[in-house]
Amino acid sequence: MNGIFEKLTNNMSESIESAVSLALHNKNQEVEPIHFLWAQLTNSNSVLNQIFNKMNINKVAIELDVKSLSEKLPKASSLSKENIRISRN
Numbered sequence: 001m002n003g004i005f006e007k008l009t010n011n012m013s014e015s016i017e018s019a020v021s022l023a024l025h026n027k028n029q030e031v032e033p034i035h036f037l038w039a040q041l042t043n044s045n046s047v048l049n050q051i052f053n054k055m056n057i058n059k060v061a062i063e064l065d066v067k068s069l070s071e072k073l074p075k076a077s078s079l080s081k082e083n084i085r086i087s088r089n
Contacts, residue, residue, distance in 0.1 A: 015039045015046060023084060027075040030087040034073070038066045 016031075018039035023031040040048040041063050052059045 011046065015043065018043060020081065020084060022070070024079060024081060026070050026073070027077070027079055028070065028073045029076045029079065030073075030085045032070070032073060032087045033089050034066055034070050038063070038070060041066060 015036060016039075019031050019035040022038050022042075023035045026035075028035070037048075040046040041059055043049060049059070
């Protein structure tokens with residue numbers, strides 16, 4: 001049972017790290033839930049991605065929608081991993 005929780009914790013940490021990276025890449029001031037969703041969609045090992053694969057759902061349109069929504073978020077010109085914020089959302 002500990003192995004399952006450890007794996008979930010590692011996957012969650014990777015997803016959060018990816019969400020931060022996506023927000024930075026997109027020059028968004030805060031890491032929003034949409035970044036986390038985007039991270040889940042682009043990670044082939046994520047639970048969400050595995051569910052979509054098992055259900056034979058083509059996620060390309062979903063990825064495009066998520067990316068489009070993230071591009072509408074406020075942007076900052078100078079942003080780093082040290083000064084990016086996690087949204088309260």
